[in-house]
Amino acid sequence: NFMLVQPHSVSESPGKTVTISCTGSSGSIGSNSVQWHQQRPGRGPTTLIYDENQRPSGVPDRFSASIDSSSNSASLTISGLKTEDEADYYCQSYDFNNYVIFGGGTKLTVL
Amino acid sequence: QVQLQESGPGLVKPSETLSLICTVSGGSISSYFWTWIRQPPGKGLEWIGYISYSGITNYNPSLNSRVTISVDTSNNHFSLSLPAVTAADTAVYYCARLRRLTPPTFDYWGQGALVTVSS
Numbered sequence: 001n002f003m004l005v006q007p008h009s010v011s012e013s014p015g016k017t018v019t020i021s022c023t024g025s026s027g028s029i030g031s032n033s034v035q036w037h038q039q040r041p042g043r044g045p046t047t048l049i050y051d052e053n054q055r056p057s058g059v060p061d062r063f064s065a066s067i068d069s070s071s072n073s074a075s076l077t078i079s080g081l082k083t084e085d086e087a088d089y090y091c092q093s094y095d096f097n098n099y100v101i102f103g104g105g106t107k108l109t110v111l
Numbered sequence: 112q113v114q115l116q117e118s119g120p121g122l123v124k125p126s127e128t129l130s131l132i133c134t135v136s137g138g139s140i141s142s143y144f145w146t147w148i149r150q151p152p153g154k155g156l157e158w159i160g161y162i163s164y165s166g167i168t169n170y171n172p173s174l175n176s177r178v179t180i181s182v183d184t185s186n187n188h189f190s191l192s193l194p195a196v197t198a199a200d201t202a203v204y205y206c207a208r209l210r211r212l213t214p215p216t217f218d219y220w221g222q223g224a225l226v227t228v229s230s
Contacts, residue, residue, distance in 0.1 A: 033214035037156075044205055044223045045148075045156065050216050090156055093214070098169060100146070100158035100215045 002026055002095040004103035011109040016081050020106045022091030023073040033093065034074040036065055039105075040087045048089075049076065078108075086110045113138040115206050117224035123200075124230050129193040133206030133221060140164060140182060144209035145189045147180060149202040150223075157202075161209060162189060196228045 003025040012018040022034065036049040047056055049065040052074075062079045074093075078085055091103040119131035133145070146161035160170035162180045170178050179192040193200060203223040210218040 033216065035217060037217065044203075044220050045207075046220060047217045050210075050218070056218065092156075092217070097172075098213055098215065099171060100148075100161070102148075102156040102158060105155040 002093075002101055004029075004091050004093060004101055006089075006091060006103040006106045008104070009107040009109065011111055012081055014081050014083060014110055017077060017079040018081060018108065020076045020078075020089050020091075020108070021073050022075070022103050023071065024093070027072075028069065029067060029072045029074055029093065034065070034067065035092045036063075036076045037090045037092060038087050039090065040084075045090065081110050083110050113208065113219045115208065115219055115221035117204060117206050117221045119224060119226070121225060122227050122229065123196055125197055125228055126195055129191070129196050129200060129226055129228070131191045131204055131206075131224060131226070132188050133190070134186075134188045135208070136187070140187045140189065141184050144212045144215075145180075145182065146207050146209055146215070146217075147191045148205045148207060150205070151199075151202045156205075159191065159204075161212070161215065163212065198228050200226070201228045202226060 005023045037045040038048045039045040053065045064077050067074050088105045090105045093101050114136045116134045123129050141164045144163050147159040149157050160180050162168045162182050182189040203225050205223045206221045208219040210216050
């Protein structure tokens with residue numbers, strides 16, 4: 001079964017840049033669309049990135065994403081960190097049956 | 112602005128059926144695709160299944176034999192039915208819209224509804 005593996009947690013200081021990885025267990029993550037979703041404490045998820053690096057309106061350009069086919073991984077980069085960015089971040093893709101697959105989530109602490 | 116709102120009982124007894132409705136406002140349900148996701152307390156997101164406005168479904172194989180998602184275009188809502196629940200089904204249940212089905216691409220999410228399975 002196709003899985004997406006994320007680090008359990010990351011931390012960084014305000015104003016800095018942080019990158020969250022999402023590694024595919026098999027196949028080629030580059031051939032699948034990867035989305036990223038943000039879930040602030042006590043809130044429902046919202047979509048941050050779709051179609052590899054497109055942002056819905058209202059999402060600042062401090063958030064960007066990329067794919068590294070050589071390591072079969074996707075990455076979410078947040079620059080100019082703010083305390084409000086403290087949240088759980090989930091990558092999401094799909095498998096050959098078009099089943100939706102979520103990564104386990106990464107807790108970002110901004111300290 | 113499209114909004115989704117989950118509704119249903121917050122407490123369900125073991126072995127009974129969990130039923131939730133997601134009401135869509137600010138847009139028609141008769142286009143796009145609609146999906147349910149759940150999140151057990153302190154854990155990550157788990158996809159349950161999706162349905163097209165025409166009624167085509169696809170379910171998480173780990174729940175396939177138990178879950179039913181249906182759409183009611185006249186009332187602009189879609190529903191989730193999960194029979195024979197156990198404590199493991201305790202979770203916050205989210206509904207969401209898929210702007211595209213292949214690949215599944217999320218855009219709008221509901222706020223979530225906590226469902227506790229307990230006697």
